[in-house]
Amino acid sequence: MLDRAYKDLPEQTSFVDRFAVPRANIALQGRKTVIINFREIAEQLRREPDHLLKYLTGEMATLANFDGNRALFQGKHNAESIRGLIDAYAKKYVICPVCGRPDTQLIKEKRLWFLQCEACGARSSIGTS
16 A cells, blocks of 8 residues: 555656855946845845945955945945845854755844854864954
8 A cells, every 4th residue: 555655646857945145136327336126035035134235345345335225335246246245144144054044033142153053962073253
Protein backbone atom coordinates (compact mmCIF):
# COMPACT_ATOMS: atom_id res chain seq x y z
CA MET A 1 0.00 0.00 0.00
CA LEU A 2 2.84 2.38 0.82
CA ASP A 3 4.46 1.80 -2.58
CA ARG A 4 1.17 2.60 -4.30
CA ALA A 5 0.78 5.82 -2.24
CA TYR A 6 4.31 6.95 -3.20
CA LYS A 7 3.54 6.21 -6.84
CA ASP A 8 0.41 8.40 -6.69
CA LEU A 9 2.25 11.40 -5.21
CA PRO A 10 3.06 14.17 -7.69
CA GLU A 11 6.72 14.82 -8.37
CA GLN A 12 8.14 18.00 -6.92
CA THR A 13 9.10 20.05 -9.93
CA SER A 14 10.41 23.19 -8.31
CA PHE A 15 11.55 24.48 -4.96
CA VAL A 16 9.89 27.67 -3.76
CA ASP A 17 11.86 29.63 -1.20
CA ARG A 18 9.70 31.65 1.15
CA PHE A 19 12.21 34.50 1.27
CA ALA A 20 13.67 36.42 -1.61
CA VAL A 21 15.67 39.61 -1.34
CA PRO A 22 13.41 42.36 -2.68
CA ARG A 23 14.37 43.99 -5.96
CA ALA A 24 15.03 47.72 -5.75
CA ASN A 25 13.11 50.03 -8.09
CA ILE A 26 15.77 52.61 -9.00
CA ALA A 27 15.41 55.83 -10.96
CA LEU A 28 17.67 58.77 -11.76
CA GLN A 29 16.48 62.31 -11.06
CA GLY A 30 19.04 64.79 -12.31
CA ARG A 31 22.21 64.13 -10.33
CA LYS A 32 20.46 61.98 -7.74
CA THR A 33 19.74 58.28 -7.61
CA VAL A 34 16.39 57.33 -6.06
CA ILE A 35 15.31 53.98 -4.61
CA ILE A 36 11.57 54.36 -4.98
CA ASN A 37 10.53 51.31 -2.94
CA PHE A 38 13.05 51.77 -0.13
CA ARG A 39 10.55 51.42 2.75
CA GLU A 40 9.11 48.24 1.22
CA ILE A 41 12.60 46.75 0.99
CA ALA A 42 13.33 47.55 4.64
CA GLU A 43 9.97 46.10 5.71
CA GLN A 44 10.52 42.86 3.77
CA LEU A 45 13.99 42.53 5.29
CA ARG A 46 12.48 43.29 8.74
CA ARG A 47 15.06 45.99 9.45
CA GLU A 48 14.86 49.67 10.29
CA PRO A 49 15.13 51.87 7.18
CA ASP A 50 17.77 53.99 8.95
CA HIS A 51 20.02 50.95 9.45
CA LEU A 52 19.77 49.95 5.78
CA LEU A 53 20.35 53.56 4.70
CA LYS A 54 23.44 53.85 6.93
CA TYR A 55 24.87 50.66 5.39
CA LEU A 56 24.21 51.80 1.80
CA THR A 57 25.65 55.29 2.33
CA GLY A 58 28.77 53.79 3.87
CA GLU A 59 29.28 51.33 1.05
CA MET A 60 28.49 53.85 -1.70
CA ALA A 61 30.51 56.64 -0.02
CA THR A 62 27.81 59.22 -0.61
CA LEU A 63 25.17 61.22 1.23
CA ALA A 64 21.53 60.18 1.30
CA ASN A 65 18.14 61.25 2.60
CA PHE A 66 15.12 59.16 3.54
CA ASP A 67 11.78 60.88 3.04
CA GLY A 68 9.34 58.28 4.33
CA ASN A 69 9.03 55.94 1.35
CA ARG A 70 12.07 56.48 -0.83
CA ALA A 71 15.77 57.12 -0.43
CA LEU A 72 17.61 59.80 -2.39
CA PHE A 73 21.37 59.36 -2.92
CA GLN A 74 23.71 62.09 -4.12
CA GLY A 75 25.24 61.29 -7.51
CA LYS A 76 24.46 58.83 -10.26
CA HIS A 77 24.91 55.20 -9.25
CA ASN A 78 24.56 51.97 -11.18
CA ALA A 79 21.28 50.17 -10.44
CA GLU A 80 22.89 46.73 -10.45
CA SER A 81 25.55 47.77 -7.95
CA ILE A 82 22.85 49.09 -5.58
CA ARG A 83 20.93 45.83 -5.93
CA GLY A 84 24.14 43.94 -5.21
CA LEU A 85 24.67 46.01 -2.06
CA ILE A 86 21.14 45.22 -0.88
CA ASP A 87 21.87 41.51 -1.46
CA ALA A 88 25.11 41.86 0.53
CA TYR A 89 23.20 43.62 3.33
CA ALA A 90 20.67 40.80 3.47
CA LYS A 91 23.43 38.21 3.60
CA LYS A 92 25.25 40.00 6.42
CA TYR A 93 22.41 41.46 8.52
CA VAL A 94 19.32 39.34 7.74
CA ILE A 95 20.15 35.74 6.77
CA CYS A 96 21.22 33.43 9.60
CA PRO A 97 24.73 32.07 8.87
CA VAL A 98 23.89 28.79 10.63
CA CYS A 99 20.52 27.73 9.19
CA GLY A 100 20.16 30.18 6.27
CA ARG A 101 16.73 31.49 7.29
CA PRO A 102 15.70 35.14 7.37
CA ASP A 103 13.99 34.88 10.78
CA THR A 104 16.54 37.00 12.62
CA GLN A 105 16.74 40.18 14.60
CA LEU A 106 19.57 42.56 15.38
CA ILE A 107 20.50 42.88 19.02
CA LYS A 108 22.96 45.45 20.35
CA GLU A 109 24.80 44.72 23.58
CA LYS A 110 27.14 47.46 24.73
CA ARG A 111 29.14 48.19 21.55
CA LEU A 112 28.64 44.85 19.81
CA TRP A 113 25.91 43.78 17.41
CA PHE A 114 24.56 40.23 17.29
CA LEU A 115 22.31 38.46 14.82
CA GLN A 116 19.84 36.38 16.85
CA CYS A 117 18.03 33.69 14.85
CA GLU A 118 14.45 32.98 15.89
CA ALA A 119 14.35 29.73 13.93
CA CYS A 120 17.42 27.86 15.19
CA GLY A 121 18.43 29.98 18.18
CA ALA A 122 21.93 30.71 16.86
CA ARG A 123 23.60 33.92 17.90
CA SER A 124 26.30 35.36 15.65
CA SER A 125 28.46 38.43 16.11
CA ILE A 126 28.31 40.80 13.16
CA GLY A 127 30.66 43.52 14.34
CA THR A 128 29.86 47.19 14.43
CA SER A 129 27.15 48.66 12.29
